Amino acid sequence: MMNNLIILPIILPAMIGAILVFFSKSQQIQRFISVIAMTAILIASIWLAIDVYNNGMRVIALGDWPIPYGIPLVADMFATVMVLLSAVIGVCCLFFAFRTIHPDRERFYFYPFYFFLIAGVNGTFLTGDLFNLFVFFEVTLLASYILIVHGSTAFQLRESFKYLAINVFSSMFFLVGIAYIYAATGTLNIADIGRRVAELEQDGVLNVIAVVLLFVFATKGALFPLYFWLPKSYTGPPAAISALFVGLLTKVGIYAIIRVFTVIFHHDLSFTHHFILVLAGLTMLFGVLGAVAQYDFKGILAYHSVSQVGYMVMGLGIFSPLALAGAIYFMVHHSIVKAALFLFSGVAEKITGSTDIRNMGGLLKTHPAFSWLFFITAMSLAGIPPLAGFFGKFSLIVPGLEETHYVVVAVSLFVGLLTLFSMMKIFSHSFWGRQKHSSTQANIKTGGLLITIAPLVVLTIVMGLAAEPIFFYLLDVAHEILDPSIYIESVLGE
Amino acid sequence: MELLMSVVVGVFFMVGTYLLMTRSLIRVVIGINLLSHATHLLLLTMAGLKTGAPPLLNRGETEFSDPLPQALILTAIVISFGITAFTLVLAYRTYKVNKTDDLDQLRGSHDE
Structure with a gap:
């Protein structure tokens, strides 16, 4: 009975999304249902996380098919952390959307696809089958194609066509990878693949498959050199959608990389994980250089999320317990902080009517609460103690030095400096200086918007102050990840 | 037979990739479609073509074909069907709003 809890974070949003289609014309009913549903998802995710922490990994065989043949859902601690994260981001972005999304968009199925996206994301976190992972990727992506083009401005249409083309291309390669894996191992259950790969010894063919899958997930997760889309x-759609995407979509790719490269391909570390480490360094560097060159509020943030993806993958490349714990901490930290920053860009756009920071100025004088909340979040992203970003980077750099990966550590420190620089660039352009918005714009009330972002800001402060207990928990998670036999044995029931 | 199929898949991939890199929107859509056909064929070929009887029990057969790839392909076809439908609509809307189907002109400029 308790095992059925796993399916709630997937089936709740999927069903609610379908129900909401029928109420597309009524704003009130849609909002009412989505608030209740999102709260229910949040409660289910918290419950699942606590349950898995206390009682260990939970596995459910869908349709009661015996496990290597049927599709299992697997909730280990890593997955539950991610599901909880998606629920938190989902709640905050939903409330922000209530106040910013144009009523026309609400009438054109904004909420149904919002929930389908969450269903897909939770599905990718919880599934234990490689083909099922592909299906949930597609659910997520199809919802994201629609949300990204929602509103159909010329800019959105142009960019989303490219987004779609590159993602469909990489999805095809995912299928190719699945076909190869099926030919090589004869199974699609992730745990079962892990066991067979261990028996086959990872070389030649399996390394090729590893690179194909890395290519796929790197495209979804925006790693160098596949981040250009x-x-x-991410700058086209409204802030609420951008925030949801940056909080969840790229994390799906990184989650899949970590899952696949810890359970399945962990036998040839000097090849795969070294490769990943190089990619991580390049991703950080090129992402942050892109951000330095930008003057668009959202553009800077979007390039930054590319560079931050590098940090998460760096944790996997280093492959020690602390580094993986740091990578997961960084994923959580980054989702929260970057979602908050994207929502702040929406607030700034609402006040000044622009996203170009050269057209902004003097926000500190007219909107002090907004400015200081932004400042805290930006400092957290840049890694200033005692905020969460500092501990995220610290826990990656220390094991990086211990394992003597000096180059990537140096790159990550340099990137941290440039991150601080570009956050200060936003701050000095838009918040300091001469007031560039009119006095009527100066009187725009932002309290209602800020209340929806405040939980995220509080979370980043709490994550920083309570870093020690959080890291004890995450070290447990990392140990579980680093010992794939735990995952394999609990799924296959041996 | 598997070898022939591999060559066919390769040709499909080649043509699909070529079309994907052309400038016309509709050619890109066709390219995406061809790529998906190629992957479906690849899935089928990878499990080995017709290695035994249909997987139905109690009919006196001992050797069975693997039914899983066909189930995978069915799912993949349904997904790619949905994606193709969406892509066509998106391509049409992009053409209508931006008044061009040339991806070079859809590159975008800095001053917006």
Whole structure:
């Protein structure tokens, strides 16, 4: 009975999304249902996380098919952390959307696709089958194609076509990878693949498959050199959608990389994980250089999320318990902070009517609460103690030095400096200086918007102050990830 | 037979990739479609073509074909059907709003 809890975070949003289609014309009913549903998802995710922490991994065989043949849902601690994260981001973006999304968009199925996206994201976190992972990727992506083009401005249409083309291309390669894996191992259950790969010894063919899958997930997760689609497609849609995407979509790719490269391909570390480490360094560097060159509020943030993806993958490349714990901490931290920053860009756009920071100025004088909340979040992103970003980077750099990966550590420190620089660029352009918005714009009330972002800001402060207990928990998670036999044995029931 | 199928898949991939890199929107859509056909064929070929009887029990057969790839392909076809439908609509809307189907002109400029 308790095992059925796993399916709630997937089936709730999927069903609610379908129900909401029928109420597309009534704003009130849609909002009412979505608030209740999102709260229910949040409660289910918290419950699942606590349950898995206390009682260990939970596995459910869908349709009661015996496990290597049927599709299992697997909730280990890593998955539950991610599901909880998606619920938190989902709640905040939903409330922000209530106040910013144009009523026309609400009438054109904004909420149904919002929930389908969440269903897809939770599905990718919880599934234990490689083909099922592909299906949930597609659910997520199809919802994201629609949300990204929602509103159909010329800019959005142009950029989303490219977004779609590159993602469909990489999805095809995912299928190719699945076909190869099926030919090589004869199974699609992730745990079962892990066991067979261990027996086969990872070389030749399996390394090729590893690179094909890395290519796929790197495209979805925006790693160097496959990040070029991200900045423009994330600047097109309204802030609530951009925030949801940056909080969840790229994390799906990184989650899949970590899952696949810890359970299945962990036998040839000097090849795969070294490769990943190089990619991580390049991703950080090129992402942040892109951000330095930008003057668009959202553009800077979007390029930054590329560079931050590098940090998460760096944790996997280093492959020690602390580094993986740091990578997961960084994923959580980054989702929260970057979602908050994208929502702040929406607030700034609402006040000044622009996203170009050269057209902004003097926000500190007219909107002090907004400015200081932004400042805290930006400092957290840049990694100033005692905020969460500092501990995220610290826990990656320390194991990086211990394992003597000096180059990537140096790159990450340099990137941290440039991150601080570009956050200060936003702050000095838009918040300091001469007031560039009119006095009527100066009187725009932002309290209602800020209340929806405040939980995220509080979370980043709490994550920083309570870093120690959080890291004890995450080290447990990392140990579980680093010992794939735990995952394999609990799924296959041996 | 598997070898022939591999060559066919390769040709499909080649043509699909070529079309994907052309400038016309509709050619890109066709390219995406061809790529998906190629992957479906690849899935089928990878499990080995017709290695035994249909997987139905109690009919006196001992060797069975693997039914899983066909189930995978069915799912993949349904997904790619949905994606193709959406892509066509999106391509049409992009053409209508931006008044061009040339991806070079859809590159976008800095001053917006």
